[in-house]
Amino acid sequence: MNIFKKRAPAAEQAAEEGSKTNEKKHATLDIFDFSGENAITVKDVDLYYGEFQALKNINMAMPKYQITAMIGPSGCGKSTLIKTLNRMNDLVEGCRVEGEITIGGLNIYDKGVDLSALRKNVGMVFQKPNPFPMSVYDNIAYGPRTFGIKKKSTLDEIVERSLKQAAMWDELKDRLNKSALGLSGGQQQRLCIARALAVGPQILLMDEPTSALDPISTGKIEELCEELKKDVTIVMVTHNMQQAARISDKTAFFLLGEMIEMGDTEQIFSAPTHPETERYITGRFG
């Protein structure tokens, strides 16, 4: 089960297939080196949407194989920050990032960074489950196919492994060819996690992954995260204080585009240094 320790299984398999173009393509995928202690380092990051500054001088580090929770009131910039980590913000018109974000030893905002390679290493799970309108199998195979894997047996293997990784194999192994849209909301979200895992990411970004789900599905996903963090680094935005307290190792508190404080989850929830943090946490706990 430690496929993620050997980096990028999908890339290796592609190379095994021996196609020249694939080898060339995947040479660039190995530019990331995750041997360091922190998976992500954010340094002096400012972000603007046009004139509006949404992130102000953010400095933080996400340690490897841990879950980092980001909390804070609505509109404080959590989604914005998590989207800068795999440059999904590039899709937003007029969005400008200054500062440095280092992932796997590379500043991802450097010129010439291959977005495709970056996003392969930094997977993302969204607030609302967004499976493609295709079969379960094709959903999961979409990512590997993007990176040139065509061989059926290889794809079969990846699909099985990813579903097992997301603890859904038994649930879905007989429905691989059914449309993913027929699954329940919770199943869809876990399928999205499996889909993200299929390209072998080192980091998984999750923006309120359980906010659209019922408590039971939420529980399953939390369990899954605890299991996954053996192999991947997880960054999760959540509005649910208990969730952050339950599963995260580090917690960062944001307010109005600034990071107020970050520390071990226990410390943040028991003895926050900043009064704002305390007020937010206690307010939420009722």
Added chain:
Amino acid sequence: MEKALSEEKTASRKRAKVKPSELFAKILFIVCACLSIVAVFGIIGYILYGSIPAFREIGFFRFLFGTTWQPTHDRFGILPMLVNSLIVTLGAIIIGGTVGVFTAIFLAFWCPDKFHFQYKGKNEFLKKLIAGINKINLRTIFDQIIKVLAGIPSIVYGLFGMEVLVSLFSGGSPIGGKGILTCSVLLAIMILPTVTSLSKNALDAVPEQYFEGALAMGNTKAQAVFRVVVPAARSGIISALILGVGRAVGEAMAVIWVSGNRALFPTGLFSYIRTLTTNIVMEMGYATNIHRSALIATGLVLLVLVLIITLSLNLVPKEFKGKRGDKVLNGDASATYVFRKKGTVCNVCAIFGMVCAGLVAVILLAIILYILISGVGCLTSAFLFGEASVNTPTLGPALLATLELIGITLLIALPVGICAAIYLNEYAKKGSKIVKVIRTFIDALSGVPSIVFGLFGNILFVTALGLGFSVWGGAFTMVLVVLPTVIRSTEEALFAVPMPLREASYGLGASKVRTIFKIVLPSAFPGIATAAILSIGRIIGESAALIFTMGTAFNFSGNPGGAGSSLAVLLYSCANEGLHMNEAYALAVILLLLTLILNLIVYFIQRHVKKKR
């Protein structure tokens, strides 16, 4: 500050890196999107080029303001025809505009979803029948009525006009019922769908508060609708009317048999006339030299007229207007006085709306019934399965020619239109200048009258490129005709694909092109299929653009390099000289059935999509 600026520069440079394949795709999409611009300029250019000999020989002012058109005596003055076109259009917009707008008002506010018939008797059959009728969704029915009316080919309207309207009006006229009034009525019917559906869209878009606010201030439903909501939707309704005007000015085939065909100034409601469009259709077949150039110049006048009309749409302000609406929204007490009046006028208007809607339904029913009743008997096996010759038209060759025409046209128009839509929806910045320009040109292209497309195709494909009358020539022309439809419906379909699907794909490392082709386009498939079917409908129904590009031969070899009639063109040639009226009716039945079938297919696709959401 300086630092920020320089960093901004580096940031934008960082973002600029694009892979060659991505760049190639993007360029392809842009080129396709700009094709509409090229097409419009191409059409203007070639038509202008073809008109120059006429202007040089005749003189621009003598041409435009000359009052006699006698090609045999080298007199080419189009003023009477220009005046006729304008008068007929005015008549059409007065009649069709009124009926259309009031129908839209009825559909938007009064049309019940379902019938509520009560039946207390014991007859089981009647009980079931009434229950069945009560299940029918009246709004859907009207929606379909409007769409079918829009889909019926011009030439079928022409046949209906010649046989039914003319004899209907001949009672009031000493010389047989053709002329201004008949043309106006027929054109009014033809612009009904445009006016009604667009007006209804405009009314539906008015915020609910206007209506509710007015009710809350104590006026009746009719007052709220006519004094507040309709004025608020004014700009949309005006746009609908303008588009109706454009449609009426450019229509050729519907009026060709009911105008009377005399290039003189009108003297009364029933005086025989000739319009700009019919002038071209009547004479283009045999005209040469200056005469031909003069006809092309007629097309130029028509084109300019229509372009002005279409472009004037951009001048209509887009916001909701209306003093009373504002007062209502602000809760201004001075508005209440107006509303306390009894509102008889408004009630009458409401009833008039219902009458108009009923009239629209009756008109469609009349057309369908008339064509079916007089045409079904004409579907003889000799026509359906017989062999064609120079003098005997049969279905076979026309069907084959039509199928080839559809195939070739779609093979070109679909990829180009889809690529253009991809550029507009996936690449271009929303509301950027280039998008506005492209959209304006797409609108302009969709407003160009069929007959002008025909002239253009004749000049460029048939003559200049040496294709001769051929399916190729017809297909290339039809590509331009259907392009706006394809682009618009595809764009709508792409727009409806949820953003999160794209994000999921990007999040997995997929490129933009892969995301578009693997995720966005497949999700938009039903919409694209709709675009294809709408285009097929347009191609099947088209005649004016094909007569001078594909020809009117009864025979067709099957080779797209040769001439052949499409179904609609065959109807035209069969009925034009009155020699093959039975065949004409048979073709009208076939065209009508095809229209109904295509409408049904679109209906089911759209229902399928709605259910899935």
